[in-house]
Amino acid sequence: MTHALIVVDVQNDFCPGGALAVPGGDEIVGTINAMMEDYDAVILTQDWHPAGHSSFASEHDGKKPFDMTEMRYGPQVLWPDHCVQGTEGASFHPELKTHADLVIRKGFRPGIDSYSAFYENDQKTPTGLEGYLKSRGIDTLTLVGLATDFCVHFSAVDAARLGFDVTVRMDACRAIDLDGSLAAAEEAMRSAGVKLV
Ligand code: VGL
Ligand code: ZN
Numbered sequence: 001m002t003h004a005l006i007v008v009d010v011q012n013d014f015c016p017g018g019a020l021a022v023p024g025g026d027e028i029v030g031t032i033n034a035m036m037e038d039y040d041a042v043i044l045t046q047d048w049h050p051a052g053h054s055s056f057a058s059e060h061d062g063k064k065p066f067d068m069t070e071m072r073y074g075p076q077v078l079w080p081d082h083c084v085q086g087t088e089g090a091s092f093h094p095e096l097k098t099h100a101d102l103v104i105r106k107g108f109r110p111g112i113d114s115y116s117a118f119y120e121n122d123q124k125t126p127t128g129l130e131g132y133l134k135s136r137g138i139d140t141l142t143l144v145g146l147a148t149d150f151c152v153h154f155s156a157v158d159a160a161r162l163g164f165d166v167t168v169r170m171d172a173c174r175a176i177d178l179d180g181s182l183a184a185a186e187e188a189m190r191s192a193g194v195k196l197v
Helices: 025-038 129-135 148-161 181-191
Strands: 003-008 041-047 068-071 074-077 102-106 140-146 165-174
Touching: 003 025, 003 148, 025 140, 025 165, 041 129, 041 148, 102 129, 140 148, 148 165, 148 181
Parallel strands: 003 041, 003 140, 041 102, 140 165
Antiparallel strands: 068 074
């Protein structure tokens, strides 16, 4: 077994004071730093949008953050502008250890959002992470980070479908929880065979 820790989007904009703050988002940093010592590989993901990204409510007339819209690939939540490439908000939390093997950036295509670290929200466009992990012989993944109900959820479900053995450490994640999205995410992860511990 070769076991990787995938640290999802522990970035300033998802922490208190950030543009899309997740309640308690900064509380998990110490736990994650300590966990990093225990894995064969550590991979960080970084939400990385160009200015004017199509997932931003500010790009849609008459819409406000957290409204829904219909994209070519299906329904999409509209977010406050966040994690714009090269900004402080897109940087990792200053206390997060960043001596990772790989940083995978996602959400850089203007017309498509990417919650999962494996596929963009059209569920077809790969990020390349699957190939990286498999070519290193990594078969087991533990996921932590932000947000439980969006990027962690979609990454975990895709990973399980791709054949990885997947665990989410819930104590090292925090959720946005829009309209029951946390409960729905937990259900979806469990039914995909993800272990929630
Ligand atoms: C995320 C919403 C928009 C996340 C990223 O990291 O969970 N959520 N972009
Ligand atoms: Zn985003």
